[in-house]
Amino acid sequence: MSVRPTRPALRERYDRRQERVISQAAKVFAKRGYDQTTMQELAASMDLATGALYHYFSGKEELLTAICDQLMEPLLEQATEVLRAGQDPEAQLRALVRLWVCHVVEHRDHMLVFQQERHLLESGERWRKVRASRKAFERLAAEALERARPRGDGHLALLALLGMVNHTAQWYRPRGELTPEAIADGYVDLVLG
Amino acid sequence: MSVRPTRPALRERYDRRQERVISQAAKVFAKRGYDQTTMQELAASMDLATGALYHYFSGKEELLTAICDQLMEPLLEQATEVLRAGQDPEAQLRALVRLWVCHVVEHRDHMLVFQQERHLLESGERWRKVRASRKAFERLAAEALERARPRGDGHLALLALLGMVNHTAQWYRPRGELTPEAIADGYVDLVLG
DNA sequence: TCGAAGTCCGAATGATTGTTCGGTAAAGTG
DNA sequence: CACTTTACCGAACAATCATTCGGACTTCGA
Numbered sequence A, B: 001m002s003v004r005p006t007r008p009a010l011r012e013r014y015d016r017r018q019e020r021v022i023s024q025a026a027k028v029f030a031k032r033g034y035d036q037t038t039m040q041e042l043a044a045s046m047d048l049a050t051g052a053l054y055h056y057f058s059g060k061e062e063l064l065t066a067i068c069d070q071l072m073e074p075l076l077e078q079a080t081e082v083l084r085a086g087q088d089p090e091a092q093l094r095a096l097v098r099l100w101v102c103h104v105v106e107h108r109d110h111m112l113v114f115q116q117e118r119h120l121l122e123s124g125e126r127w128r129k130v131r132a133s134r135k136a137f138e139r140l141a142a143e144a145l146e147r148a149r150p151r152g153d154g155h156l157a158l159l160a161l162l163g164m165v166n167h168t169a170q171w172y173r174p175r176g177e178l179t180p181e182a183i184a185d186g187y188v189d190l191v192l193g
Numbered sequence C: 001t002c003g004a005a006g007t008c009c010g011a012a013t014g015a016t017t018g019t020t021c022g023g024t025a026a027a028g029t030g
Numbered sequence D: 001c002a003c004t005t006t007a008c009c010g011a012a013c014a015a016t017c018a019t020t021c022g023g024a025c026t027t028c029g030a
Helices: A008-032 A039-045 A050-056 A060-084 A089-106 A108-116 A125-148 A154-171 A180-192 B008-032 B039-045 B050-056 B060-084 B089-106 B108-116 B125-148 B154-171 B180-192
Strands: none
Touching: A008 A039, A008 A050, A008 A060, A008 A108, A039 A050, A060 A089, A060 A108, A060 A125, A089 A108, A089 A125, A089 A154, A089 A180, A108 A154, A108 B108, A125 A154, A154 A180, A154 B154, A154 B180, A180 B154, A180 B180, B008 B039, B008 B050, B008 B060, B008 B108, B039 B050, B060 B089, B060 B108, B060 B125, B089 B108, B089 B125, B089 B154, B089 B180, B108 B154, B125 B154, B154 B180
């Protein structure tokens, strides 16, 4: 039941496989829905028996939080990095939104699952970390936007930007005409007028 | 099992109660999630026994499609109305977005349920009508936007607008500072530059 | 007022499904 | 090579929950 190996040689493999399970789960959950996906389906989709999943996770819900963590943590980290670079405000905002859109696009399945199960976030100790990450990221975005757009009410602009970027997960297709960078630039253009 | 009364005097009451059940279901589903809500909980939340729900719907999934219909149909109808009025392009767009935001805000629960269960839309005969309504509305919005914003690539602007407006359901609170009209105008300002 | 139609009850049911667990094979370690 | 840890299997279990259904009560229409 979800016990990380002691032996160093196995630990790496364990971690790698665990991450693969998370990604695959995100893919299946995104397509079929979290509740409508049975553990058996999920296991079958990665050529495992149902019991095997419990080597990597204590249960279905932990799998869900893992998906959210795998989504939010690298984003928050990279965003902090970008804003530390200290370019001029508009360049910072553009860099942040580019990073963000790229992340959404690369983690489309994670995003869709996250949005589907948004109602779980509203309460429950288990979700504290995810809630905190989301809030922290939104604060970074708010500050970057405020600096790049000093006049006017930034509040609605921020909400609009959040809407655009998050919504991107719903329509973006890899073979589409727009690159993630072009999308991000388009969004920033809208928001900066 | 979901048989509409023959007698005129009862038909009205039946329809009224059915609508109330739909709205209440939207509320509970939005808060707890569709799959995580049991029929017993749902019935209890409206002081009914579980069996009573099957007077109005043949099953849980029909309740879900009813929520989507109750959301999409009046919107599509009113939108068509607004665009038929034939003002100048920008006024048309503003009117449409106002209508749209108001609708989202008044049917917040419906919207949240709709978004949660978006993955069901992707396939299944049962969802054809809902899919068609959504597509029809998006087409209206696209045309209105195109007319009001003749130069530039309207494609990304449309997607951005869809994102903003739909996302509104996630943060809007009745006691907030922004009125639906102010929100709508803010969105249009962003999109028209 | 009478019979039919409608409304709702709520316990029982049948199917589904998350999770457990005893066992087997494989791989690391000394 | 022993032997311990790790990886995985997959049938069985226990719990949950959508749906059914026979009946009690109410309202309508004539």
